[in-house]
Amino acid sequence: MLLKDNARTGGQGQHPARSPERAVWQFHSGSSVRSAPILEDGILYVASVSGVMHAIEVTTGKLKWKFQAAGQVHSTPSLSGNRVLFGCDDGKVYALDRPAGSKLWEAPTGAEVWASPVVRSGVVFFGSADARVYAIDAATGRTLWVQDLGGKIYSTIYASEQRLYLGCGDGRVYSLDSSSGETRWSTPTGNGIDSSPAVTGDLVLIGSEDFFFYAMNARTGEVRWKYETGLGIASSPAVSGDLTVVGSKDGFLYALESQTGRLRWKTAVGEVVTAPPVIGDGVVCIQAGGTFALDSATGSVVWRAALAGAVQSVPVLAGDTVYLASLSGEVYALR
Amino acid sequence: MDRRTFVKAGCIGSASLLMQGLDPMIRADVAPPAAPPIELHGLPDYKPSPLGMPGLFPGRVIEVHEPNAIVRNRVSQPIVRQMLEHAMKELTGEKSAQAGWAKFVEPNDIVGIKINPSGAPACCSSPEILREIIASVKSVGVPAGNVLVYDRYSYEMDIGSYQVLLPPGVRIMGIQETFAGDAGYEPNVYCEADFFGEWETRSHMASIVAHEVTKIISVPTMKDHSASGVTGALKNLAYGTFNNVARTHRAPDSFTNPLIGLMCTVEPLRSKAVLHIMDGMRQVWHGGPLTQVQDFIDQAGILLVATDPVALDTIELEAIEMKRRERGAPSLWQHDANSITTESDDFYHNASKNLFFRQPGHIAAAGKLGLGVANLKQIDHRTLSA
Numbered sequence: 237m238l239l240k241d242n243a244r245t246g247g248q249g250q251h252p253a254r255s256p257e258r259a260v261w262q263f264h265s266g267s268s269v270r271s272a273p274i275l276e277d278g279i280l281y282v283a284s285v286s287g288v289m290h291a292i293e294v295t296t297g298k299l300k301w302k303f304q305a306a307g308q309v310h311s312t313p314s315l316s317g318n319r320v321l322f323g324c325d326d327g328k329v330y331a332l333d334r335p336a337g338s339k340l341w342e343a344p345t346g347a348e349v350w351a352s353p354v355v356r357s358g359v360v361f362f363g364s365a366d367a368r369v370y371a372i373d374a375a376t377g378r379t380l381w382v383q384d385l386g387g388k389i390y391s392t393i394y395a396s397e398q399r400l401y402l403g404c405g406d407g408r409v410y411s412l413d414s415s416s417g418e419t420r421w422s423t424p425t426g427n428g429i430d431s432s433p434a435v436t437g438d439l440v441l442i443g444s445e446d447f448f449f450y451a452m453n454a455r456t457g458e459v460r461w462k463y464e465t466g467l468g469i470a471s472s473p474a475v476s477g478d479l480t481v482v483g484s485k486d487g488f489l490y491a492l493e494s495q496t497g498r499l500r501w502k503t504a505v506g507e508v509v510t511a512p513p514v515i516g517d518g519v520v521c522i523q524a525g526g527t528f529a530l531d532s533a534t535g536s537v538v539w540r541a542a543l544a545g546a547v548q549s550v551p552v553l554a555g556d557t558v559y560l561a562s563l564s565g566e567v568y569a570l571r
Numbered sequence: 572m573d574r575r576t577f578v579k580a581g582c583i584g585s586a587s588l589l590m591q592g593l594d595p596m597i598r599a600d601v602a603p604p605a606a607p608p609i610e611l612h613g614l615p616d617y618k619p620s621p622l623g624m625p626g627l628f629p630g631r632v633i634e635v636h637e638p639n640a641i642v643r644n645r646v647s648q649p650i651v652r653q654m655l656e657h658a659m660k661e662l663t664g665e666k667s668a669q670a671g672w673a674k675f676v677e678p679n680d681i682v683g684i685k686i687n688p689s690g691a692p693a694c695c696s697s698p699e700i701l702r703e704i705i706a707s708v709k710s711v712g713v714p715a716g717n718v719l720v721y722d723r724y725s726y727e728m729d730i731g732s733y734q735v736l737l738p739p740g741v742r743i744m745g746i747q748e749t750f751a752g753d754a755g756y757e758p759n760v761y762c763e764a765d766f767f768g769e770w771e772t773r774s775h776m777a778s779i780v781a782h783e784v785t786k787i788i789s790v791p792t793m794k795d796h797s798a799s800g801v802t803g804a805l806k807n808l809a810y811g812t813f814n815n816v817a818r819t820h821r822a823p824d825s826f827t828n829p830l831i832g833l834m835c836t837v838e839p840l841r842s843k844a845v846l847h848i849m850d851g852m853r854q855v856w857h858g859g860p861l862t863q864v865q866d867f868i869d870q871a872g873i874l875l876v877a878t879d880p881v882a883l884d885t886i887e888l889e890a891i892e893m894k895r896r897e898r899g900a901p902s903l904w905q906h907d908a909n910s911i912t913t914e915s916d917d918f919y920h921n922a923s924k925n926l927f928f929r930q931p932g933h934i935a936a937a938g939k940l941g942l943g944v945a946n947l948k949q950i951d952h953r954t955l956s957a
Contacts, residue, residue: 428736
């Protein structure tokens with residue numbers, strides 16, 4: 237599970253369209269947080285750049301356990317059963333035991349892993365900056381297959397039952413066979429891809445550094461439509477119903493109709509947007525030099541908070557609480 | 572034991588250096604304060620290299636202009652490739668660009684490419700140019716793993732997406748994660764001065780510059796700068812190599828002159844910086860270095876190549892001055908108290924406003940230190956088209 241599901245709708249529950257009024261607690265992680273926190277079963281998992289994975293009890297804001305990896309961590313953790321998975325700059329993906337925080341296994345690659353591991357049917361899939369995609373047995377950490385691509389991979393894989401979808405530094409969007417890693421199709425864009433795809437129906441949705449946001453046929457890779465923004469797109473899209481929301485480095489958040497690419501609204505939220513948005517109940521949240529909540533129907537700003545100006549982090553919406561992590565290393569629970 | 576390589580201010584004479592660095596055309600409505608004493612501590616017993624600044628071709632600047640190199644804010648890598656090849660052949664006099672590159676790097680070098688990501692994404696070192704530089708360095712036998720693309724702040728490099736846009740194997744490195752902390756810096760190589768009574772009076776050299784890379788190729792951008800006048804080859808190296816440098820300007824005063832030039836004299840930075848490739852695809856004529864306001868960013872399609880950072884920055888300064896004159900903005904040399912604002916929004920949207928009294932005289936001051944040629948009449952400025 238990454239940001240709730242493969243569609244990256246993110247939130248854990250309903251969230252009212254009102255500004256949080258107070259900090260319930262604040263946790264000092266000790267170094268920058270440039271990935272997204274993940275919430276499950278009352279525990280918030282937060283990876284700091286210094287390589288520490290924290291498990292924080294959300295009722296108290298107290299640390300349950302922490303684990304020190306051997307390198308920096310930029311990867312957003314993902315959860316599968318009793319495992320916490322994350323990539324590390326030491327070139328490894330770590331699997332930790334969720335209750336205890338102890339290491340279950342580690343899987344080596346040839347370069348840093350900033351993408352998040354994604355689990356489907358007992359297999360962990362992820363790309364590495366060594367330009368390879370890996371499939372690992374989730375139970376043992378054993379490598380099942382490795383597939384070479386044409387560039388560095390920072391894009392987190394979307395895993396369907398039979399296909400994997402991801403962007404690559406060589407500017408291509410790839411679809412791989414999930415059982416073998418063989419390339420089913422690849423479609424070029426005009427520059428490298430930092431963004432991670434979402435899939436809705438038969439569409440793969442992804443941004444490129446060529447300034448365009450793409451919708452591709454998931455079966456063939458054919459470009460259905462593309463939408464031009466003012467600068468490169470490193471942000472990953474969030475999808476809810478027929479609404480796709482993505483940020484651009486031009487500082488705008490764009491809401492597009494998933495099937496047609498027609499613009500519903502765009503709103504300036506900061507000088508630069510590189511983080512993924514999340515969609516809650518009637519609101520879209522984004523961190524862009526602060527935290528913004530926008531009305532998902534109109535794009536108007538419902539509330540904003542000066543906290544948590546992280547470059548890549550993502551708010552967690554959970555009931556009446558918002559959890560935020562920041563570049564300065566602070567983690568907040570706001571209500 | 573430390574060896575103090577240089578300089579009490581009394582030695583160079585901070586006040587006199589400051590004044591020497593200032594252009595006679597300055598409209599000195601407000602007299603700048605005298606710089607305090609500055610001590611420089613280089614790496615002990617470092618043997619200077621003949622490739623060091625001003626390098627193999629003092630006073631020579633190659634400018635290649637191709638309007639189609641940037642179209643609708645997108646940089647064309649094939650055109651950049653041609654521009655860089657022309658420039659390298661013209662700079663070195665070699666028949667092939669590869670032979671030109673071989674004058675600066677050898678297969679066993681650890682090559683640092685010092686980029687300028689501040690201002691990303693609106694104006695920063697273009698990945699398209701970096702990819703061509705990396706390909707050129709590899710063409711003379713340097714393996715990808717021995718190429719290190721770096722700057723001070725990791726988060727700024729992230730905004731530029733350099734990690735994903737540069738080739739596999741090349742290391743991408745931010746010297747520090749955020750504004751705080753001195754991990755990643757060499758404790759024994761530093762510049763020391765008390766400018767405004769600040770708590771920390773030392774600025775340390777990055778450890779990778781002091782110890783890891785053997786050559787540096789600097790890729791500055793073409794921008795005005797609210798404190799130093801312009802940010803070019805000199806400032807990209809100085810303020811991107813040493814930490815704790817924002818302390819040199821406190822509104823409205825700035826001691827970027829003389830510190831920028833002085834930092835560039837510190838070994839081994841001076842010796843390792845062998846080539847400067849200025850990215851003028853985008854030209855920021857107001858709001859630098861961090862502006863995202865496209866109104867003040869021209870898509871110029873220019874590449875400037877030199878071994879002499881002073882000559883290069885002198886050409887850049889002229890270009891930015893010319894652009895400001897064309898657009899009716901005051902000179903970078905203007906020191907008018909009425910132009911100073913404390914509101915960043917005012918500064919970013921009004922070209923007649925500024926946060927500091929700019930100090931473009933840092934370029935001439937660096938010339939006085941022997942880093943290159945600052946006199947326009949003595950600069951061998953060659954212009955080409957791709």
